[in-house]
Each structure stands twice: as structure tokens, then as C-alpha cells.
Amino acid sequence: MSGGVSKNTEGAREPPWLHVRREAFEYGMLPLPSLLHSDVVTGLRNLRVKLLQQAPSISTWPLSITANASHSTPASGGRERVGTEGIAAALEVAEAHAHLVLDTLASVLNEEGAGVDPLAITPVTEIDSVGADIDELLIFLYIQTYRRVPSRPHRGAADVADVWPSTSAIDGFLPALSSMQVRSSTMSRRSMPGQAEEEVNQLTYVQKHLPNLLNLLAETTEDEDSSIKVITAEQFEHLGLLLKAKNADMELVQLSQAAPFFANSDPDMPAAPVPVTQVLEWVQQHMCAASESLRETSLGKEEKVVKDVGPAETLSSEVVDVTMADATASPASPTPSNARTILVPNGVLHLSKDWRPEGMTFVDGIMKASVLKREDDIKGDSVKVAHCHDSVVYVLAPMKYVSVFGCSDSIVMLGAVGKAVRVEYCERVQVIVPTARITIANCRECVFYLGVNQRPLFTGDNHNLQVAPYNTFYPELEAHLAQVGVDATVNRWDRILTLGVVEPHDAFIHPASSPDVQTEGATQLPPEKFVTFSVPNWNKTDSDQLLTRANPFLLPKPYLLAQQHRCKAAEILKQNLRTALLEEGKKRELISAIHGHFRDWLFASGNIRQIYDLQALDRLDSSNSME
Template identity: 25%
Template sequence: MPTSRIWLRLELFELGLLVLPSRHAATLTVAHVARSLDALHVRFQAAQAAADGDAEMHDAERRAAFTESDNLHSVTFPFWRDAVADVFQWREQDYRAFWLLLVQFHRRIPVKAAYVAATDALVDEAHCLAREQVPVFKIAIFLFVQTVKPHSWRAKYSLEPFDAVWYREHAAALDAAAAVGASSSPLSAPTSGSGNRSPQLKGSASPTLQASPHTMGMQDRSTSDAYYLEFVREKLGDLFALLFPSVELQDGSETIVSADQVDLLGFLLCVGSSEMVDSAASLSASYPAWPSSAEQSAGDAFLAGGLRAENGAKICAFFKKNLSLNETLYPPVGFTLSSASSFLLSSDTSPATSPPEAAPTVLSNFAKTTVIKRAEEFGASSGGSDLIIFSCHDTFIYALGASRYPLPRSASSTNVMITACNNCKIVTGPNTGILSLDRCENVHVTAVSSLIRVSNCLDSVINSYTLVPLIMSGENVGVQLGPYNAKYSGLAQQLADAHFVYNAESPGAWSSFVNLDSEKVDSAGGNEKAPISVQSPAAFREVVVPVKVAGNSSAGERPFPLPQEYAAALKAQHETVEALRHLVRSDEFDLATKRTMETVIQTRFKEWLSTTGNARQILDLVHIERSRSALSSSANASPAKDRAV
């Protein structure tokens, strides 16, 4: 395949990294990963000896090391956790978070046909942690990814944004800041009281202005992507040593790596056409010295030689040299992206030059507006895209497409990344991959997703339907979790089109979460906001989606039920509105009193529209509808003109 390109699957890094406390992350090294694989090997031998009733073999094999053939075993979560517990010494939530993420990537990134998971299974927490089996080579690669440690300042590779924190402000902190400020030079700049510019007090030092996670999140994506690429290039030899321990990475060595072995790396590396579109080809097809898989000899096998085998050092050097970033699938989103002024309010966010079909849908740098992306505007029949919402503020976003990750239909999924947004309300369509909410402030998200990650967020609300616990990491402050709160026509059909398997009798795992920052929670003071809490029924509101789904005239649908207390609260809200309407229409009051009541109600309603930003949203929606009507009229008039000519 002379025109093939090799790139890094960046979603493993961008969506899959665990942010653990330093004393637990200390065991995330290549040496510890190797020890964990050895521990798995011992468990395999012990299980085989127990099955054969050979106690002597059981004792003898305890000193054995991991071998290439172990890569092809598949294990469940309890088997893996029990085997590696003495090596990593993590907390229970760390193991659970690792495995929940791994299952998502395992199901969405097929490497060999023998390991493709069934798509019709209900992948809830019980299934993931008890029944789902993952091949060992994927576990090894995902552990290798975790060794990048971008959150650790001690590591050679580090990214400053992972160190940013929100500063919890209360009366005592503000008083202390004022006292320190008064003792400093009168020429010094005053400190701000806003959340992302509050002082960090260290003894008697002057208050310092330090960027919040939201500010640090508004960096060009290419900064972190280039960092991950260099890490893999430099450490690829270590990964070869983990997966193929008998292979000597020396040019003169007689040890070889077969094509089937190289294909295992397809969980981390991807091969495609020169246009950087995933062709679903095996990774070994990119090596020019090998014939295609159709031409391989009958003797080729996983540990055999044949025509498709090569010196391990040459293979490793080839991938290091040719590995690159795929800016089609992973564009460098950030301030280098074209400004939001190039997008149209009429919900058409396509630039003048249409991007490749596999490119993600990017909503970037929108401010004080309303953005609507309908289902028909996402992806093409041959594939689709991820959704990226970046650096938007004071914006209503309705992204209702069930877009797909560019893989075969049997493993289609969507990843949604919402990063560095502020004061936004976001509704997304069904998402069969991972939804990430990162470094956002005062953002309300309504979503259906296979898995949700929340990192470094402040005063945000997530109303969701998901089958597994949310993974919370980093510095979260004032984050509320609530049940899914939207219904619109066509939602059930979108779930079917996205192959999203759900339980129609359950509200999902919206209130369940795995908190990787629980040590800070335990030591939080009484004056601080709760890092994570459950939304109260009194605060629960239903989201109205102002979109008519094409070809569907049915009323709003709610495929899954609300929890009883939230359904009761919603019913009470509707009854209150109906009672007011009945009161105004009744004959109990004279005309003057009714007019006074109407005036009061209208005044309060206008105040609510103004304070919530809904007044601007209504004007935006009117403009969008007029634009769509004008375009529709123009399109209908064109055929008539053509016939007249």
C-alpha cells in the first residue's frame, strides 16, 4: 500500500487518560506495566494448572514471565484486577474507571475479527465489570498510554493545563486576600474576585493571578497532540518490549515480528489512505516489504515466520519514522481555527470549502448566539464524524445528529468533546462513544451517551442518560448530576440509527459516578461548594428542543422514564402553570383584577427571559426560521424557473 499513512489514535489519550493522585499514579510506569503482565501470565498458568489438577506445575510456573501468546487471551475485570492489585496498588475506583474506559475503546476499535464485541448487548455497569472480556494486548496498550502522565510535574513529559485548579472562594479567603493586598505596594494591580482570577495564598506571599482550568483549556489542540505523538515515537520500543518480550530490538538479531503480531498495534496506530481517511485496513498492510494479506503463504501465523515477518528493530524504526498526526480526523482546534464569523446562524456551520467526510463537526468560538445542527447535517451515509464544541460562551447549542466515528458500521460510535466553554446550554443527540466535558464553567449539558467524563468543571449541570457511572476527575467544583431532561420527535429513531442499546424501563446511571479526586473531597471544608452533587427535584427543568426532525411529525418522545420524584416535580410545575391559566380565565375576579394579574405575569415572564438569556434565543430562533424559509422558497422556485426557460 504505497499511499498509506500511519497515525496515532489520539482518542486513547484525549478521552482515555486517568488523572490519579500522585501516590497512585507513581505505579504507572512501563516497569510496573511489565510486572502486571507477568502477574497475568502467572494467573493464566495457575488457572490452567487448577483446571488440570497439577499442583506441582502451579508452583513451578509462578516465576514465569509474560509471553507473546498471552496477548491473545481475553479476561474479565475481576480476573485482571485480582492479578494486578499487588503491582499497581490503586484504589477500587481507579480500577473501575480504567476498565470502564477500556471497554468503550475495546468495543469501538476492532483489531481482529475474533475480538469484535457483540453490538446488541446492553453494556451497563454490571456487564462491563462482570461479563465483558477484553484481550490482553489491548489492556497492555491502554496501560502503556497511561504512562504518559501529563498531569505529573515530576514527569519528563508534562502539560501545564493538567495542573490548573479552580480556587474555591469564600469569606475567609476573600478577607485574607484583602489583608495581603493592603500590605503590598499601592502600585500593585488589584486582584479580581472572579473564579478564574482569584488569588492563591501561600503563607505571606502576595496574591498571584494564575490561569483557571477554563483559561488553560483554551489552547490549541495541536500542543497536546504533538506532545502525545513525540511520547509514542520515543517510547514505541518500550511497547514492543511489553507485547513481544522475546524480540530483541537490534538490527542484527534473528528474532522476528510477524504481521499478525504487528496488527495488534492497530489498537494504538491506524493506517489509511493518503487523504488520511480510515480504510479499516490492517496495520501490517502499511509495511512496504510485505505482500498483501491475500498473498501470504499458508504457513504464516501469529508466531510463525513466512513471507510476512521481519526483524523487530526494523519494524519499530519504520513506525517511528512514518507515524504522524491526522489533522483530518483530529484537527488542531484552538485559536488557529477560523473564527466563528465564518459560520452562519442559520445552523449551517460548513466552511466555504467542504471538509472531508471523516472530519469532525467543529463548533468553535461562538458567542452570544444560538446554534442548531440537525441530524441530517451530520456525516454522510459512508461514515460520519465526532463532535467538538470548543471555547463557546453565552450560547445555546442544539447538536442533534447521531454522527458516527469513521469505523465499520459494526463498530460505529461518536465521541463528543466539549472543552473550555462558559455560560452555555448544550443539547446533543445520542452518542455511542464517550462524551467529555472538560474545563467548562457554568455549562448545562443534556446528553445520551455510552460513557461520560467530567474533568475540571465549575458550577455545571449534566442531565444525562448513560448506562455506566460517570467518571469524574480533576478539580470539579459545584457540578450537579441530574436525569435526562429533554424529549423531542425523532429521538427514538436516532437511538435506533446510532445502535444505542438502552433499557427502556430504567432512567439509567445518571446519578452514579466514579470520583478519581475523592481524597480532596474528604478533606473539603464546610464553607466550600460540594464538588459533585445530585440535582434536586425542585431544580429539575425540562429542556424544550426547538427543532423539528425531518420526516417525523410525532410529538416529543421520552424513550426512558424519569425517576419518580423528578416526574412528580415536573408534574407539579405543569399543574402550577395550568392553575395560573385557569385563574386568569375564571370568573372569580373582575376585569381590572384579571388585567393586573396578566400584567404581573407578563412582567415576571419578561424578566425571566432577560435574566436567562432566552429572550436572545427567541430572536435567534426567529431569524433561523426565517432564513430556512427563505432558502426553502428559493430552492422550490428554482425548478420552476428552469422549466420556464
């Protein structure tokens, strides 16, 4: 089974099924220490007071905000939103960092179904005019305590070699790897726990922190006997940042309408508030893994079922390590014959042989080849390009989220990405992408050709990175940009934002004397080194007037002049060759010498393989179009 989830997968729990939304965890983490509190719940409750003080009156917000927000009432919706200035004042951070918080929240909000916050569907360049719902902002700030599963528990030289499949000038302590070792290294990384482990970790995190999250949203009511904490349908809907609900037909439904105590309520006749304990119990009964029935066992112990957190238990705000024995999606059962077993921290994870995350397309482990993915090849709205070496990857489709992980010596050309791109642990890779947002972490000697609406974020252990303006196009590009909401008139490729310090246990080994090394950003690619990347025209329908025929992102003048100078020089050389007064035999010798040098360059650079790959892709595309 791959792709979607079957009803049998969820058979251990009754519908509706609640799945954790991976986007908030994979694209929403920010390296801002000011976002963390020693006591998260108390700190965020105090922050709520400050945010409410900074929230402008309803009259200053566009009318569409309160009209379109399904879980904000006209009386309170405007006063419960806050923009960049208010976030900066409440968090006591620079406005650039406050805008990053607002923008990152906008990128991970759920935009499917009926309960959509207006910030999720606002054009990237206009989010300040909409602001954030304070409750959703608080949940977003809470999950900054989430810690991603480390790719490896130790970071010795052998482990670094397993991440970086070839050496560079700054890797003097690593031995050179043969092509066979590179292939073996890449295959070992493919068998390492990755997306499956991360999904289980996300599920565990939400399960453990759900009592705190509900208490953060709850309000206290006084009755004759005592005070109790209750949740309204509006407040419960804010958990849509972290959870999505599916019915028995595997259709997405609004979170509050999936809960029996809030179902069929409307703004004019809202359902009565429900005690937090009742909401917590219901969510725990219906929460499960999204992609597959992820099952685990603790090392050296018998298989266990998830231990639900009791309704009355309030977890410590302190971040703790989660164990795999606390995260399972279904009762334990014998490991199927087609299962794949992988070691993970604190346990063993069993998953089916062809396990794939729901709603995600993988381009994984491409070695010394070129690969093309078009719209018909993309399942879901997320793509992960992982562990590709010495290859060229084309993903020419509109997408919401893209992750590029662990690639080396490759070119990755992406279609329009409407929400966010994240590039991690890559070396000597060229990434070409038009997107709303991009984050680069723990990369070396890479070049990023960007058409980006927000400032590129650099964090982690980066070395020798360069940025340049977007340098290509393909026939469907402008249609894809419009489909995902990327504005080609706005390109902030050169306004990079660098945040955080290097975490010694997250990337490479650093000298003990410099534990707080500041994150390195990127320099601008010199204009004389800027070249246009030519995408083969697999689409032969030139009669279509809607096809993109030029780069829709305007080039800065220095890069445009450098490009024109290079084109002019090439044209002069061709003209001189045409008009050279040479004997016929000398002309043939000159042409033969030029062809010979070009052929030698093709073989020496490895580009001859790409030509064969492109011819094969062209034949495949032609045969598919004939069918």
C-alpha cells in the same frame, strides 16, 4: 484546507501513512496511580504473567469472541482475554476501578476496518462478558504515562481569569470582567495552542515510546547464532489502539495489511515473524500527523526535522517532557503566507490559517448566541464544543466522541454519544446528554442532566456540581440512540465515581498546606428544582411514526412526582385565571400585568435573545428544507 487530509499534505512520506489515534489519549487517561510503574516495561511484563494467570479458559468465553477477533487465533484468543475480576486481582485494585479500566479501554478501541476487537463493538452493558485482550490492555496501561499538554504554563490570577470568563461566589480574588473583557479573553483562548499542540504531543509520545511498545509485544526466538526479538502480524495489529493506516487513496486499511512484511497474510497461512528493528524502522518511516502538515521550529534556533529514534535504542520508562523540536510531520519549509503561528511550550508551531483536525467538528467561541448543529453539519465522528459563553448550543446528531471545554454560563445540549463525553474547565454550564460514558474534570457550579449507561466519572478540581436524570428529547433521539448503541433502559446518572486528587498545577491555586486535596464529586439536583428542557421542534414531519415523542429515559419517582406536581400547579393556575369572576376591565389589567412581568423576566434573564435566536434558526432550517 479544512477537514480531510490531502495527498500533498503527506507528500513528505510515502503511503501508507500512519496516523496517531487521538481517542486513546483524549478519552483514555485515568487518574489511577496503581496503573503506573517506575519501570513501565518491566512492570507490564510482570503484569502480563499475572493477567495470564487470571485469564479464564477458552470454554468460558462466548464463541463469537474468538471467531470475530481478527488478530486472535482460536487456540489462544480465549486464554488471552481477561475480565473485571481478573484485572482487579492482577492490578490489586477494587473491582469498581478494574471495571473502569475495562470500560475505558472499550471506549477507545478502534472499531473501524477489518481488524476489530470484539470489545470495541460489544454493547456497553455487556463488556464484562467479553473482557479485554491482554496485549491491548497492556498497551492501554502503558499509555497512562502520557501527559497532556498543560493549557497554560503558569496558573496565576490572570491565567485563571483567562479560563473562567466571569466571576462566581467562590472566585473572590478575581476582578469582575466587562463584556468587552470577556470577549477579548475568549478570543485570546481561541488563539491559544490547543488541538494542534495536543496532536503534535501525541505524535511525539508515540514516536519516543514506540521501541518500548514493540518490545512489550515482541517475543524472543532462538536461532543458531543468537536470540532476536520478533513481531507477528497478530502482535503488530495490537498497535491499532494507537495507530491507524491510510493508503494512497486516503482510505483506512487494516494496520497489519498496510505493512509490506505482513500484507496479504491470512490466519491459515500467517506471515513469518519480523524482527523488531525492521518493524520499528518501517513505522518510523510512515508515521506522520493526521490532520495537517504540522511544522514547528525551536525558539531561537533553526527549523528542525523530526529526530527518529534509532532501531536499537530503548527509551527510559521514566516519563519525560517532550519538546516540540522532536515532533514534526514533514521536512522544514518556509512558513506559508496564510500560516498561523502560535507559541507552545519549548517551541513555535506553524499551521495553515484554516487548520482543522481531521474527523472533528468544532463549535468554537460562540458568544451570547444560540447555535444549532444537525447531522449534515457534523464532519467526522467527534465534536468539540469550546470557549462558548452565555450561549445555548444544540448538537442534535449521533456522535462517537464529544468534548466540552472552557465554556461558561451556557447550555450545551448534545445528541446521542456512543463512546464517550469529556467535560473540562467549564463554569455555570448545563450539559444535557444521553451517552454511554462521561467524564467531568475541573468544573464549577455546573449541572449535568444525564442519560448514561456507565457510572459518571468525576476527577480533578471540581466545585459545586450537581447531577440529574436526563430531562428532554428531540424527534430523532431514539433513532440516534440506536445508531450509536446507547441503551435508554439503563441510566446510572446517580452512581457517580470520584477518583484522584487535585493536581495544583493543573487547575486552580490551592493552599500550600493541602497539596493532596481529594477530588470533589457531585450532589443530586433536588427534585423540586428539576425541570424539563424543551427543544424547539425544527423538524415539522409529525406524520413520521418513528419520531421520538417523549423522554426515552424513565424518570426516578421523586423527579417524576415533582414534575407532575409542577404541571398540576400550572394547570390549576390557568384554570383559576379562566374562571376568575372579574370585570372585563380587571381581566385585561390582569392579563397585561402577567405579560408585563413575563416580558421583564425575559429581558432581565437574557432569554429574550434566545427567542430571537430560535426564530432565526427556525427560519434558516425552513429555508434549508425548501432547498
